[in-house]
Amino acid sequence: MGSELDGLQVFGETAVGWCASTPVNESADVEGKPVLSTSSFNASDPHAPMRRVHDDPQVCALREHLRAHNGIRNLEIVAPHEIERAARIFFRDGFVVVRDLLDAAQLARFRDGSARVLKDILAIPGEGSRKYVTETGRLPHRYSYGTASASRQLLHDPVWASMLALPTTTPILERIFGSQDYAVLGAGGDLCLPGAIEYQALHADVHERFDLPPERLAQARTMGLARTCVDGSTEPDARSRQLIVERTPALVTINFLMPDLTHESGPIRQIPATQGRADPPPAQSDEPEWMRLSTLVGAKAGAGVIRDNRAWHGATPNVSREIRAMPKFEYGAPAHRPNTPHGADFGGVWMSRGPGGNVVDI
Numbered sequence: 001m002g003s004e005l006d007g008l009q010v011f012g013e014t015a016v017g018w019c020a021s022t023p024v025n026e027s028a029d030v031e032g033k034p035v036l037s038t039s040s041f042n043a044s045d046p047h048a049p050m051r052r053v054h055d056d057p058q059v060c061a062l063r064e065h066l067r068a069h070n071g072i073r074n075l076e077i078v079a080p081h082e083i084e085r086a087a088r089i090f091f092r093d094g095f096v097v098v099r100d101l102l103d104a105a106q107l108a109r110f111r112d113g114s115a116r117v118l119k120d121i122l123a124i125p126g127e128g129s130r131k132y133v134t135e136t137g138r139l140p141h142r143y144s145y146g147t148a149s150a151s152r153q154l155l156h157d158p159v160w161a162s163m164l165a166l167p168t169t170t171p172i173l174e175r176i177f178g179s180q181d182y183a184v185l186g187a188g189g190d191l192c193l194p195g196a197i198e199y200q201a202l203h204a205d206v207h208e209r210f211d212l213p214p215e216r217l218a219q220a221r222t223m224g225l226a227r228t229c230v231d232g233s234t235e236p237d238a239r240s241r242q243l244i245v246e247r248t249p250a251l252v253t254i255n256f257l258m259p260d261l262t263h264e265s266g267p268i269r270q271i272p273a274t275q276g277r278a279d280p281p282p283a284q285s286d287e288p289e290w291m292r293l294s295t296l297v298g299a300k301a302g303a304g305v306i307r308d309n310r311a312w313h314g315a316t317p318n319v320s321r322e323i324r325a326m327p328k329f330e331y332g333a334p335a336h337r338p339n340t341p342h343g344a345d346f347g348g349v350w351m352s353r354g355p356g357g358n359v360v361d362i
């Protein structure tokens with residue numbers, strides 16, 4: 001075990017992962033004890049292979065299926081200078097992939113930091129014969145960089161702190177928020193080890209309240225979103241109200257990719273145009289196959305996924321031999337000032353937190 005973690009890296013092949021002694025779909029309760037869940041964030045994947053073994057026939061069949069079908073067809077990936085195009089795709093789909101947000105030196109530094117924190121997580125002994133601890137409320141081999149920290153955040157880590165405002169990311173965030181006055185609300189990220197063979201249930205990290213308080217309306221007017229009004233007034237009409245809801249997310253996250261996202265390495269899945277939806281995403285048992293395959297295959301290391309946290313998304317199987325790590329930052333809209341940034345009650349102006357009171361990592 002100790003030797004397995006020596007020289008740990010979050011890119012390239014690794015001996016870490018694939019613990020056959022960790023039962024499929026087994027999560028952990030608040031005390032760390034094994035538990036199965038049929039609902040919520042850690043819901044069992046009813047289609048998962050029966051054994052967590054790289055060469056198991058069911059795993060091989062899943063890998064071949066993913067090789068043939070995984071990934072959004074013609075996924076648009078933009079360059080950092082394509083700010084208007086990035087914003088257009090973001091507002092349309094609820095996410096956008098931007099390549100080369102990190103240069104080679106920044107990527108190397110973020111990889112080192114990500115490996116260092118992961119090493120601390122994996123140093124915790126697992127229950128019984130399990131190689132690794134299972135994080136509370138998560139499926140096996142999946143971890144959050146944020147919730148693994150006592151403060152629930154990693155802003156105190158110099159590596160994370162050095163990446164929160166980059167020449168490549170700031171102009172895009174300013175365009176999305178329509179202002180320079182947005183806030184940094186969190187830092188962390190998530191990862192999955194090879195052998196995370198279960199799909200994570202689709203979810204939204206935060207829930208839209210469909211309220212337009214004065215602060216949000218003011219931001220919308222600045223952004224030119226109050227386009228049509230109720231007759232004889234300056235009140236936005238129903239069409240404008242819907243547009244404002246869609247285009248003024250309270251929370252935007254950037255996930256930075258440490259490895260390339262391949263068909264088999266647990267690429268995140270994003271369901272386009274779900275950021276303004278009133279209904280919840282389908283449960284694992286009801287999710288159609290096209291949603292399970294709606295992943296960001298092809299996005300490269302150093303790229304970022306800029307996503308509206310309301311959009312439906314989820315993690316997918318990592319049946320490779322690579323760790324899929326994605327450190328992240330959360331940014332809050334200018335008018336959205338939570339009472340307690342990271343507390344159980346987000347106290348937000350126009351959104352509420354997801355399950356468990358925290359913004360939920362992939």
Ligand SMILES: [Fe+2]
Nearest residue numbers: 205360361362
């Ligand atoms: Fe999430």
